[in-house]
Amino acid sequence: MKLVGALLLVAAACAIGHLQAARREQRVRLLAGLIGAMDLLESHIVYGRTLLAEALWRVGEQRADVGSLFLEAARLMEGGLAFSKAWRKALSAWSWGTALTAGDVRPLRDLGDVLGRSPADDQARHLRWVKSQLHAGWHDAREKLPELTRLYRALGVCGGLILALLLY
Amino acid sequence: MANAELLPTPKQPTSWLTLLPPRLRRLLSPVWQSVGGSVEEIRIVQGQPIIVRTATGEWFVAPWGVADDLAAAVTADESMIHELLDAATRSSVYAVQDAMRAGYLTLPGGHRVGLAGEAQTQEGDVVGFRHVTGFNIRINREVRGACRPLLKALVRPDGGIWSTLVISPPGGGKTTLLRDLIRALSYGEPEFGLKPHRVGVADERGELAGGYRGLPQNDLGPRADVIDQCPKRHALAMLVRAMGPEVVVTDEIGHPLDAAAVLDAVAAGVALVCSAHGSSLADLKKRPTLRPLLEQEAFQRVVVLSRRRGPGTIERVVSWGPEP
Known part of the structure; x- marks a missing residue:
């Protein structure tokens, strides 16, 4: 019985390690997805001069990975909210529980105060700034990814084993 | 009125x-x-x-x-x-x-x-x-019937319309009157002998048609073609060239190039209905942009509006220039 318990403990610790590693991978994927989405948004805004709600819909439909954020913001805007409020609300709901850090979310949140409020060239500047912030986060996350995934997986296995030995 | x-x-x-x-x-x-x-x-x-x-x-x-x-x-x-x-x-x-x-x-x-x-x-x-x-x-106000008190003076014996300039100070009801006049021209007003016309509307500021994303929000009738958010001089030329209007309508002529475009439309044999800021004929004659239009007798009727009894009060309808 004790052996079964110990095995379960090790398995659970391994799973936690894998989950943590998977979250690091998810962060890289989400940041890459957001950078792509910002590129699309910039095209719709700067070149297409598409109304913001419609641009958000289009980006949402084109990006399966992060599309739900944009679709929700568009839905809230069509319900009568101004972009700043719609974006903030959609972003809080979407980012909660994802692997993104507070530092990753901050430039996105700041976008709510400026997007849609100035001429196209100014919008391009804001979007490029956000992209540069996301890119810095993505670059950092991707560089550390192999090391961190190995670390979390090893920590899961070793932590589980140590705990099982201590309790056994 | x-x-x-x-x-x-x-x-x-x-x-x-x-x-x-x-x-x-x-x-x-x-x-x-x-x-x-x-x-x-x-x-x-x-x-x-x-x-x-x-x-x-x-x-x-x-x-x-x-x-x-x-x-x-x-x-x-x-x-x-x-x-x-x-x-x-x-x-x-x-x-x-x-x-x-x-x-x-x-x-x-x-x-x-x-x-x-x-x-x-x-x-x-x-x-x-x-x-x-x-x-x-x-606020965009569609006042149906706003042009009816004027139609008798503006309709030609052949069912067409005399080229008309509407003047008033800002807020005097020019745009409301033009909008209703477009509708009357487009549908026709048999009661006044006005036959239906193809109307070209050069709506630079989007106030006549109330266009939103190119679609008129006001009822301008079935024969009105609108080009909005486009400088008048271009819109007038495009309409005359491409849409075959019998009448062209535009709001607030102010720029010398607008006046030149209006004269081009006259030369093309199209009737004109235009508006301009001013409170009297004497005012108009002082404005260098409008003087050539009056001197070259581009209009046969000048309608003077005021706010004396509310916007759209008709002060005078003056016959001007030759009646072909």
Whole structure:
């Protein structure tokens, strides 16, 4: 019985390690997805001069990975909210529980105060700034990814084993 | 002719209120209850009392409706201005920046929002607004029948229309009259002997058709072709060249190039219906832009409007130039 318990403990610790590693991978994927989405948004805004709600819909439909954020913001805007409020609300709901850090979310949140409020060239500047912030986060996350995934997986296995030995 | 004699169309009542952001909508809802149908302008300027203007006067907006007393007036704050800019641009300033450069936006329903604030310039040209701090919302009013008192004087014996210039000071009802005249031309008015016409509308500021994304929001009838948000000189040439109009209509001729385009249309044998700012014929003759049009007898009728008994009061209809 004790052996079964110990095995379960090790398995659970391994799973936690894998989950943590998977979250690091998810962060890289989400940041890459957001950078792509910002590129699309910039095209719709700067070149297409598409109304913001419609641009958000289009980006949402084109990006399966992060599309739900944009679709929700568009839905809230069509319900009568101004972009700043719609974006903030959609972003809080979407980012909660994802692997993104507070530092990753901050430039996105700041976008709510400026997007849609100035001429196209100014919008391009804001979007490029956000992209540069996301890119810095993505670059950092991707560089550390192999090391961190190995670390979390090893920590899961070793932590589980140590705990099982201590309790056994 | 005062507005009270005329019938407003059923779609007017709620349209302007529903376009406002929630807080302003709540604030102006009692105003709508008291004077809504007759509101012509709403002035919302940061740090200043909100003012509504109707045909009969101006009022401050108070929490319970309209008031004469400045102390009761609600002052527009910065967040109200931001909310209104978001609503007017649908959070997409970049998509309407060309219109903003001209100093106004057109909302669904054809309502026009004039902008004030800190303009942004580049090499001496206005490229937009750095900060918008004030709005003047001009309510689009379709007054069906506004042109009827004039038709007898404007319809030719052959069922066509004399080329006509409508003048009045700002707010005198020129645009409302032209809009109804377009509709009358497009449908025809058998009662006055006016046959249906193909009408080309050069609607540079989007006020005649109330165009929103290219689609007229006002009923201009089945034979009206509209080019909106396009400089008059280009729109007039495009219409004459491509749409085969019998009459072209344009609002507020002011630029010498507009006058030249109007003369080109005359040369093409098209009847004209235009408007211009001015309070009398003597005023018109002093304006260098309009003088050539009068001298070359581009118009056979000049209609003078005023606000004496409300916007659209017809002061005079003058026969001018030769009647071919």
